[in-house]
Amino acid sequence: CSYRLRDALHPLWQSPLTIPGGTRQSPINIQWRDSVYDPFLKPLKISYDPATCLHIWNNGYSFLVEFDDSTDRSIIVGGPLENQYRLKQFHFHWGAINEWGSEHTVDSKFYPAELHLVHWNAVVYPTFEEAVMEGNGLAVIGVFLKLGEHHEGLQTLVDALPAVKHKDTVIEFDVFDPSCLIPSCPDYWTYAGSLTTPPLTESVTWIIKKKPIEVDENQLEAFRMLLFTSDGEEEKRMVDNFRPLQPLMNRTVRSSFQ
Ligand SMILES: NS(=O)(=O)c1ccc2o/c(=N\O)[nH]c2c1
Numbered sequence: 001c002s003y004r005l006r007d008a009l010h011p012l013w014q015s016p017l018t019i020p021g022g023t024r025q026s027p028i029n030i031q032w033r034d035s036v037y038d039p040f041l042k043p044l045k046i047s048y049d050p051a052t053c054l055h056i057w058n059n060g061y062s063f064l065v066e067f068d069d070s071t072d073r074s075i076i077v078g079g080p081l082e083n084q085y086r087l088k089q090f091h092f093h094w095g096a097i098n099e100w101g102s103e104h105t106v107d108s109k110f111y112p113a114e115l116h117l118v119h120w121n122a123v124v125y126p127t128f129e130e131a132v133m134e135g136n137g138l139a140v141i142g143v144f145l146k147l148g149e150h151h152e153g154l155q156t157l158v159d160a161l162p163a164v165k166h167k168d169t170v171i172e173f174d175v176f177d178p179s180c181l182i183p184s185c186p187d188y189w190t191y192a193g194s195l196t197t198p199p200l201t202e203s204v205t206w207i208i209k210k211k212p213i214e215v216d217e218n219q220l221e222a223f224r225m226l227l228f229t230s231d232g233e234e235e236k237r238m239v240d241n242f243r244p245l246q247p248l249m250n251r252t253v254r255s256s257f258q
């Protein structure tokens with residue numbers, strides 16, 4: 001039974017890959033033809049204040065751009081959401097090569113990377129930590145990255161990455177508007193899921209944009225220069241920081257478009 005245990009422990013997270021009793025885990029494959037158009041889904045309204053940007057830090061899983069979420073200055077509302085949700089941070093998942101890297105797949109196709117913009121329900125819950133534990137606590141916008149044209153907005157972020165090469169390093173990053181990373185096409189899929197890193201709690205309303213953004217090879221390579229390891233430790237490149245696909249179980253993926 002040891003091989004089953006080893007297989008169940010994912011090298012990146014050293015924790016069980018499947019949550020016992022988990023019925024709404026993420027990521028999943030989005031089978032386009034199985035998604036159900038929901039005409040009652042509203043457009044997603046995004047209003048971010050670039051001045052709420054605080055810093056970039058390498059937390060040993062990814063690099064996070066964190067925001068001041070002490071007020072409602074950067075929020076999303078509408079879409080499948082019943083409340084407005086506050087932006088807390090965004091981060092990415094990517095592969096060692098362009099053939100994989102995203103967490104969600106579309107018709108079993110991987111993208112080379114995926115952006116997650118993490119928001120929490122500050123209308124109902126007093127803190128992010130509490131929202132993480134509740135079914136309607138979080139809303140994460142997922143945006144696929146594909147290899148193509150240079151992305152001007154992303155470049156300001158890429159230029160700062162060498163300063164957070166090692167785990168637990170942080171750099172001030174004081175004006176950035178993450179809406180430049182979100183495709184203007186309003187189409188999205190939405191489903192009830194979970195965090196894709198520990199604590200893997202089933203607290204996320206996922207909003208996955210249908211259209212990817214384009215970034216160039218140098219920008220993807222810049223992600224791959226980051227390290228999982230702290231300064232002084234044997235270097236391990238930060239790549240393949242995506243969780244394996246999870247079973248859909250009794251869930252329907254809805255689309256905002258026909
Ligand atoms: N990768 S993910 O599902 O977007 C995500 C978002 C926010 C998170 O906070 C976490 N621990 O406090 N894990 C986590 C994963």
Ligand SMILES: [Zn+2]
Pocket residue numbers: 091092093116196
């Ligand atoms: Zn993520």
